[in-house]
Amino acid sequence: xxxxxxAPGRSEAAADLDAVVDAQHAVRNRPWPKxxxxxxxxxxxxxxxxxxxxxxxxxxxxIVVMIAVFTLNYWAGQVIGTPFALPTSxxxxxxxxxxxxFLVAALAIGSMxxxxxVVVGCAAGSMVSYGIGSVVHYRSTRR
Amino acid sequence: xxxxxxPVIHPTHRLKICAMLAAGTTVExxxxxxxLEISASALSKQxxxxxxxxxxxxxxxxxxxxxxxVSLTKTGKRAYRDHVEALREIVADVAQPVxxx
Numbered sequence: 001x002x003x004x005x006x007a008p009g010r011s012e013a014a015a016d017l018d019a020v021v022d023a024q025h026a027v028r029n030r031p032w033p034k035x036x037x038x039x040x041x042x043x044x045x046x047x048x049x050x051x052x053x054x055x056x057x058x059x060x061x062x063i064v065v066m067i068a069v070f071t072l073n074y075w076a077g078q079v080i081g082t083p084f085a086l087p088t089s090x091x092x093x094x095x096x097x098x099x100x101x102f103l104v105a106a107l108a109i110g111s112m113x114x115x116x117x118v119v120v121g122c123a124a125g126s127m128v129s130y131g132i133g134s135v136v137h138y139r140s141t142r143r
Numbered sequence: 144x145x146x147x148x149x150p151v152i153h154p155t156h157r158l159k160i161c162a163m164l165a166a167g168t169t170v171e172x173x174x175x176x177x178x179l180e181i182s183a184s185a186l187s188k189q190x191x192x193x194x195x196x197x198x199x200x201x202x203x204x205x206x207x208x209x210x211x212x213v214s215l216t217k218t219g220k221r222a223y224r225d226h227v228e229a230l231r232e233i234v235a236d237v238a239q240p241v242x243x244x
Contacts (some may be wrong), residue, residue, distance in 0.1 A: 009228075010233060027163045082171070083168075
């Protein structure tokens, strides 16, 4: 049976809150395996380029690449012991969000008009954004 | 509204364990052990105390039985959230200037 501890003072409570932040950073900023960065970059590019594939294979290609992205990232998370932790680096998260926007743009443009160079440009944007985020994440987790 | 400190979560190591699980959803025991820099037996005791209170669950990996995954239960999430809120209230209460007198 746990006894009720005496109420902590302000400094002790503040120290406990600092400990919470440190503990969460320890989980969220675990180094990722190096191979995950190029693998994700290539898969994002492939997903963004999927509108260039002729129907009816287009949807199949997109689904296969999507499953590969989720499976690889979940597996990498399992390897490092934190499969669902979100990194704290805001620059990395912003880069991933930008990459996602380029990806959505590629899919939207690819389904509306036949403008392969725009789709290729969006795929490049998606890959470059994620690449920048990768460098930021790598550096922020290996200090 | 006033939140209350939870005697089970109050010890620093247990608070940190709950914080890690709140951030990572499911975390491998070895990751927690490395972050806390404590022995495996000391960690087991802390996790067992949280488990007895119904705050965490432990699951052995089907692929590698040496790996144990720990997660917060719904009760554990609520208790952890209330405990952190109580700590914030203590910090905020003392920080406020005393009126009157």
